[in-house]
Amino acid sequence: MPGHSSAARARRVPKPRFLAALLVASTGLAAIAACQPKPLDPKAALIARGRDLFFNETFGGNGRTCGTCHRQEENLTLTPAFIATLPKDDPLFVAEFVPALAQNFENPRLMREFGLIKENLDGFDSLATRFTMRGIPHTLALGTSVQSPAGPRTGWSGDGAPADGSLRSFAVGAVIQHFTKTLDRVADVDFRLPTDEELDALEAFQLSLGRQADLQLPLPLKGVVAQRGQAIFMDNAVGKCNICHSNAGATTSLGGNNIGNTNFNTGVEDLPDQPARLTGELVPRDDGFRTPGDSTFNTPPLVEAADTGPFFHNNSVETIEGAVAFYSGPAFNRSPSGRFLASTDPKKVGIQLDATQTVQVAAFLRVINGLENIRQALADLEEVEGLGFFERARGRELLERANHETDDGIQVLAGGGLHPEAVTELVKARELTRRAAGSLFNRRGYTGDAKAAQARARARLIQEAP
């Protein structure tokens, strides 16, 4: 009996252990399953595909991608300061190391000194003399800025896309202009054209970038300087900014009706001493929309302006204060748009802001840019919180973007001497976001703390809704 009893016990003993092991294993599997990436919905999958194409696809060309000029870490544009950090063999510089592109493809000096890119908008028949030199526009808030009653307006002059002129077709023109291996520009030899599926994905990705809706001004701002800047911005008798940049966006509001994105001749081409021309390099006059051009350029959104300079289509003004000051100068006030504004003014004046007022409008633009940086950073941090444990790469990407936004927020506010308390909170948020990116087990904790710091920064800039 004892023997039997012992044998029976021996048979029974493993059972609880086995059950415990089974429990641990199933709990572990459930935990792992919970940490796995969730399947993307079709729209998110299309955007993810578009992101991959935008930053990685060379379309069989010279090595450039859309992201070569529209850098994620540079607000989807490029500045000379950033260009100076790039290695010599970066595809941006193909004109410097690909013999077939050495002449008439880019002007390396103007690219490096002023961030200017060569565009043959009026045709490819006279490459040495017929071109424009333009800055790289960011691709943020496109969903709010491209549409007009006359159809989509893409690029600086509204005619950036071939075919149907849509944002979807934009990539086709960009590949032909910027990705080619030789100046022959032969499809399926020097590049391949994007497929319909790729164009859908690229469009979805671009439309997902940045703000998805316009602001509703006035905002309950806390700083008196930015408050005054907002008042001037919105006053159609003083700043008159809100007419063409309704709600600091890219659409025009006339008589209470929003008529979408609009092209204007504001006289930027008439500015004296344009930096690129000071070099002695050939910089032909840019005639804007259509061929031959009508000297108009389309209206960019202003919310994203302060951290995406230099300004205007030719990068002719370095600071946001300088860009605001342009509208009180003779180049603008003598332009068709300036004269139109003057014609609507009871005193027949265009825009005449003093230095204090100019800086106040710029301060307003800096603050709303800072608020947009915080909004985007918070959105990225929230997405990180929703990621599974194993979605490390996506998490790092989002945290990196959140920190770029935070850096920008710090720069736009500190650069204008605005809201030092908010800047302090943003510096904390940046450090916490860095910790989140480097943490294996406490990513969510640091992310939550970074969000809180961002929220405190925002509360310094604007009165929160009760």
Added chain:
Amino acid sequence: MITTTRRTRGMRGWLAGGTFIVTLLWGTSFAHGQKSTEQYIPIGKSPGLSGKYTSIGLLTAVDARTRAISVADSAGPKTLRITDTTRIWLDRSKLKKSNISGSFADLVKGRRVEVKYAAPDRRDVAEWVKVEVAQP
């Protein structure tokens, strides 16, 4: 009184300006596609345009006097006018050569072409014509 007059003048200015801009906008109610890079897109490959706002087919007639061409596309024959502003390009992509500008003389009966209408409601006028050059 002075204020009222100024306001009235201001209102007139706004109205005139607004009318000017709206007229300008609606006068170009067809999305504007950039022409320079269009030249390098092979026949039938223009996104959003090819087959929708273009005719693709063989040239069945060319009238130099009236500057009209007829295209046999899949929906039937179409006749379009070539104007002074119509762009004509030679699509040499099948020869692996660069596409170049052409002229009315390149519109030869029997050649395959793609013709873009000037506007959705102006399908009798060509904005551009791509002429396929398949042999050296």
